[in-house]
Amino acid sequence: MVNPVIAILAAIVAVLSVCMIFVRSPVSSAFSLVGLMVALGGIYAMIGAHFVAVLQIIVYAGAVMVLFVFSIMLLNMNEETGEIDYTSWKTYAALGVSLGLAGLFAVAFFNWSQETGLPAQGVYTLARIKEIGGNAEVLSALLFSQAYIQFELISLLILVAIVSALVLAKRKVD
Amino acid sequence: MDTGILLHCLSAWLLCMGLLAVTLRRNTLVMLMGIELMLNGVNLSFVTFSRELAQINGQLQVFFIITIAAVESAVGLSILVNVYRNFGSIKTDRTNTLRG
Amino acid sequence: MSDFVNSNLPLWILFLPLFGFVLNGLVYPVLAKGVSRTKNILAGSIAVAAMLGSFVAAVLGFLQLAQGSAALHTSVYQWVELSDFSVGLNLHLDRLSSVMTLIITGIGSLIHLYSIGYMSHEKGAARFFAYLNLFCFSMLLLVLSDNLLFVFFGWEGVGLCSYLLISYWYGESANADAARKAFLVNRVGDLGFVLAMCMLYAKFGTLTFAQLLSQVSPESAAFLTGVAILLFFAATGKSAQFPLYVWLPDAMAGPTPVSALIHAATMVTAGVYLFARMHFVFELTPAVMSVVAWTGALTALLGGTIALAQNDIKKVLAYSTVSQLGFMFLATGLGAYHAAVFHLMTHAFFKALLFLGAGSVIHACDGEQDMRNMGGLRKALPITHVTMLLGSAAIMGLPLFSGFFSKDEILFAAEAMPRGSMGLFAAGLLAAFLTAIYTVRMLQMSFWGKARKGIHGHESPLVMTLPLMVLALLATVGGFLGVPHEWAHRMGLSGHLISDWLAPVVPVAAFDMEGAPLSEGMVSLIAVALSVVGILIGRSMFKNNFGLPLPALGRLLEAKYFVDEFYTALFVRPLYKIGELVSKTLEARLLQNLGTWMGVGSAWSGDRLRTLQGGDLQVFALILLGGLSLIVAISLFWTNV
Numbered sequence: 001m002v003n004p005v006i007a008i009l010a011a012i013v014a015v016l017s018v019c020m021i022f023v024r025s026p027v028s029s030a031f032s033l034v035g036l037m038v039a040l041g042g043i044y045a046m047i048g049a050h051f052v053a054v055l056q057i058i059v060y061a062g063a064v065m066v067l068f069v070f071s072i073m074l075l076n077m078n079e080e081t082g083e084i085d086y087t088s089w090k091t092y093a094a095l096g097v098s099l100g101l102a103g104l105f106a107v108a109f110f111n112w113s114q115e116t117g118l119p120a121q122g123v124y125t126l127a128r129i130k131e132i133g134g135n136a137e138v139l140s141a142l143l144f145s146q147a148y149i150q151f152e153l154i155s156l157l158i159l160v161a162i163v164s165a166l167v168l169a170k171r172k173v174d
Numbered sequence: 175m176d177t178g179i180l181l182h183c184l185s186a187w188l189l190c191m192g193l194l195a196v197t198l199r200r201n202t203l204v205m206l207m208g209i210e211l212m213l214n215g216v217n218l219s220f221v222t223f224s225r226e227l228a229q230i231n232g233q234l235q236v237f238f239i240i241t242i243a244a245v246e247s248a249v250g251l252s253i254l255v256n257v258y259r260n261f262g263s264i265k266t267d268r269t270n271t272l273r274g
Numbered sequence: 275m276s277d278f279v280n281s282n283l284p285l286w287i288l289f290l291p292l293f294g295f296v297l298n299g300l301v302y303p304v305l306a307k308g309v310s311r312t313k314n315i316l317a318g319s320i321a322v323a324a325m326l327g328s329f330v331a332a333v334l335g336f337l338q339l340a341q342g343s344a345a346l347h348t349s350v351y352q353w354v355e356l357s358d359f360s361v362g363l364n365l366h367l368d369r370l371s372s373v374m375t376l377i378i379t380g381i382g383s384l385i386h387l388y389s390i391g392y393m394s395h396e397k398g399a400a401r402f403f404a405y406l407n408l409f410c411f412s413m414l415l416l417v418l419s420d421n422l423l424f425v426f427f428g429w430e431g432v433g434l435c436s437y438l439l440i441s442y443w444y445g446e447s448a449n450a451d452a453a454r455k456a457f458l459v460n461r462v463g464d465l466g467f468v469l470a471m472c473m474l475y476a477k478f479g480t481l482t483f484a485q486l487l488s489q490v491s492p493e494s495a496a497f498l499t500g501v502a503i504l505l506f507f508a509a510t511g512k513s514a515q516f517p518l519y520v521w522l523p524d525a526m527a528g529p530t531p532v533s534a535l536i537h538a539a540t541m542v543t544a545g546v547y548l549f550a551r552m553h554f555v556f557e558l559t560p561a562v563m564s565v566v567a568w569t570g571a572l573t574a575l576l577g578g579t580i581a582l583a584q585n586d587i588k589k590v591l592a593y594s595t596v597s598q599l600g601f602m603f604l605a606t607g608l609g610a611y612h613a614a615v616f617h618l619m620t621h622a623f624f625k626a627l628l629f630l631g632a633g634s635v636i637h638a639c640d641g642e643q644d645m646r647n648m649g650g651l652r653k654a655l656p657i658t659h660v661t662m663l664l665g666s667a668a669i670m671g672l673p674l675f676s677g678f679f680s681k682d683e684i685l686f687a688a689e690a691m692p693r694g695s696m697g698l699f700a701a702g703l704l705a706a707f708l709t710a711i712y713t714v715r716m717l718q719m720s721f722w723g724k725a726r727k728g729i730h731g732h733e734s735p736l737v738m739t740l741p742l743m744v745l746a747l748l749a750t751v752g753g754f755l756g757v758p759h760e761w762a763h764r765m766g767l768s769g770h771l772i773s774d775w776l777a778p779v780v781p782v783a784a785f786d787m788e789g790a791p792l793s794e795g796m797v798s799l800i801a802v803a804l805s806v807v808g809i810l811i812g813r814s815m816f817k818n819n820f821g822l823p824l825p826a827l828g829r830l831l832e833a834k835y836f837v838d839e840f841y842t843a844l845f846v847r848p849l850y851k852i853g854e855l856v857s858k859t860l861e862a863r864l865l866q867n868l869g870t871w872m873g874v875g876s877a878w879s880g881d882r883l884r885t886l887q888g889g890d891l892q893v894f895a896l897i898l899l900g901g902l903s904l905i906v907a908i909s910l911f912w913t914n915v
Contacts, residue, residue: 002177010184017191049221052236064247071251094197098190101903105186122229161245168252197892
């Protein structure tokens, strides 16, 4: 059965995601998103992916969302929000498509869960991870041996992103 | 219902809510937030699978996704600032010059 | 080289006229711009050369057959090759076909030559010569094919060329109407042909004559009756028998060489040829053959009576053709195929001669065709006059002319053959009697007597009179190909050459020499006597006035028994009414508004759909997602995919 903590955290995540969409001011949206990230990090921790949980909180909640709030401040968006237009057909089309897709996924999951045969279990059960010395140990061992090319590429990507952000945001010289 | 199913459904929910944010809101910033939401949904799915299948590749992938999401939001926001400068507003009603 | 030519003679016979058509019809207009008399002569020369080449090939083929070959066969092109059905363009020159090809190419060459003179003043005669060559090609295809399907192609082809040539002067709407009438009436008959082909294929699985011959047997006689009736129906259309003869008089609207070639010598004989080819089917259906014989006799009388009251010289000859074709079908119906073919040949000679002579008259009278405005032309057109006299003697069956032998053979068959009867014989005699009367009437009105309207005519040039002379010669001596055996021995000639020649292909009539009521000599005597009486009556009756003694009868005959009016009321008017109904209500109301509705609908839907391309990125995203959901749904729920 489900751990009640996980259940509560899941509920929080679901509610906050709806919140984010339907709330008026963009600041409120941003904050609900922050809360969502933190709760999600909590879920990761409860599952046993500790490294990812910390990463989520530090990078996602701590850096990306801060960036968003900075942009809101920069663009001076208090009340100008772009409200949802409930008279247009696009609203209902969007709602329909999204909820329909959600339903399809749910059906897929439930069908899948009835079927037998998950793929073969791997090695890294919770006990084994604990044995090795923790999530970070495992991940970093993998990162610097098997996946080191992706690692280097990611750093290159970050470099590119820094440069491009700088170039894009520069004020034009009149 | 066990944890796996719940979390998978949650991940699908997050994905769809992200979709909704992108298609429903007229504010470009909220659209970008919706994209972050979608990425989070995917992350959750990866982590849940890595726990269910006792493999570590899922978490490795999440590592990369989080990094890329950060990078992408940085670049996206700078584009947003540019759009604001050119069009004067970030509402998508104004940015429809790609008309067919 | 000669080997190549000799072994492929059917190819040369068939394709030289086609080559002439291509040159005159397609190449010539591109290369030679402008119209002039010399250009017309050039076009004509091309056409004549093609036909002469074809004639030479036909003669060579005839010689080869005479030396002992059974038939010359050339497979040109295998058109259909399925597992159970194969048909191809295979040319088969056997004895019957060689007779037909000689007639077609020989008389065709003469008429082409004549046309050079006749059409010399036309604006652009290349078209005429192209069509004439195309016609000869189609007719040759008809007689050279070895299967019914390609015969049908030739059949249709001659119908098409007839249409094209009748409406040659298409500026006059009357000509176009006549051409259309000819084509449509022919088409009605062609339905019979197509149905017969389908029936034969369904039953026997083949359309080739040789294979059908081997597969047809008396047990399928009931089935074959249907086929025979349908084929006869088709023949009535093409060969102008009752009830589908109505197009032939109208077809006189075309130039006279056309009337001579198509409507006297060749196309209208296609029906007789078909019967001779498919004799094995008709031999098994005596009921149909009786119908054929009686229809032929009836048509002969019909044509003969109407010809008595016509004032247009070409119309007289047209109805005369109908009447003579009736004779041919009478012979066919009796089973005397060789007599029918023999009469076909002699009729080609003298009827072409008569038509060309009439053309010479018309040419001299500057287009006047009404005989009431002619008269006394014998002084102005001596050569034409003499040749017309010879042709008339032939058609009336005067002794030793060609018509004498062929017509008397048919009359003898009418009373001597098993299917014959005295009724048919009497009908034939009456028709022959009428032939004499209307022919003399025609001569009286146009050549003899005093000149009425003072039309200055001049004799035609040599290019026109030469064919007349050649044809006159043939009409005079051509009959010696078919001298009956008993006389031949007395005269020291070889026997009935025509039937001997055709014997391997067409069954020779079973004349019951002993049991016949009248012997052949008696028949000839009676026929000649009737013709002479007819000449005398015609001469005296029509010396001064040209109407018939009974005015009411005259009006009836002149109006062709009101058959055309009857057909119009029965078939044409209702069709027009239906057409009006469709065009006024159906089309004007429904279909036009349909167009408007479609326009409005499309504008409306375009308006609605425009939002999809409005530049709104979120709508684009929605569309993408909608597609994605569709794919997911399909992969979830439709397990077969």
